[in-house]
Amino acid sequence: MGELREPLQQLAECGLPTALEAMGERWSFMILRAAFNGVRHFEEYLSEIGIARNILANRLTRLTESGILHRTPCPDDRRKVEYRLTNKGVDLLPTMIALRQWGERWGTGVLSNPVLVDERDRQPILPVTIRSHDERVLGHMDLCWMNSADITPVRTDAADDVGDRVRKLSAI
Amino acid sequence: MGELREPLQQLAECGLPTALEAMGERWSFMILRAAFNGVRHFEEYLSEIGIARNILANRLTRLTESGILHRTPCPDDRRKVEYRLTNKGVDLLPTMIALRQWGERWGTGVLSNPVLVDERDRQPILPVTIRSHDERVLGHMDLCWMNSADITPVRTDAADDVGDRVRKLSAI
């Protein structure tokens, strides 16, 4: 009867609902991908992604309101408007690439060409992973929750008696 | 007039649409988070996330169909059913944590407690980043697209004349 896991507190107060409020809608990530690939203008987004006109207008407004895109009327052609990524928007790149990599790995044999490489060495990037403070790649079972007050700020200090102040992520 | 970026090809054929087909719906990531935190049963999901009964039933079915969750009737109590993550589902963890971290960083002062730590050292995990083959952290401007046929398979080889076989991700 004594359930060991009780992660009910943080479920309410984590960054995920916040993130989903901004990015949880159907076309948001597709618009973001287009923006990352240099798409700037309304009609350009429209033809690039197969989205309806009114929906695109609505999404661009929302993404602008949530500070992911910035809307600037073009000075040289006053019909045109530019929608480009803010720093907040650029900061979604790891999420987007992680999602894309997952789709490639598990999707229906997507060959993924062209491939993302780093400019310096022209080699494909690594799969996006979770890492410890000292850069070890961590799996699901290497993670647990801890109260931030109980964490020793320095990094070169062995774990003392943490007892029940640690909550393990549940086993699959 | 000569537009330098033309990433129109890969927009159609990348893993993102595939991923969004499975995970693009409103409650999918919330269900996934609950699953990662050890939620197994229908009524448990129901009370954990604030989702409607019929929608939850529908999403659990869809997530099961797309191989992210596995549905098992409980042997000991034949009223109960277990929905738990498959390997495919577990593999979404980097995406989910990246999204969560973004929400924490840019959201309305979410203090994020408890915090995810690695079990060995009890230190908070690093922000999820994009990395080169030799583990350098890469920013948006360090990335470009390349035809997979043009990549030299080995890693210790300086870039020769790649010319127009490389397409830069557009500047923000």
Add this chain to the structure above:
DNA sequence: ATTTTAGGTTTCTATTTGCAACTTAAAATT
């Protein structure tokens, strides 16, 4: 024998999506 629990399904309403046509201002063309 009755009540409670678990996991749904059904019904109905409200919201969202998507298509197609329309609008408005500015630029390009004749």
Add this chain to the structure above:
DNA sequence: AATTTTAAGTTGCAAATAGAAACCTAAAAT
């Protein structure tokens, strides 16, 4: 100068989806 085209929306309407509440069925608990 008049006309056409382009860009970025808005509007109206049908279809699909989300959500609340009640209902259902089998199994377990009392």
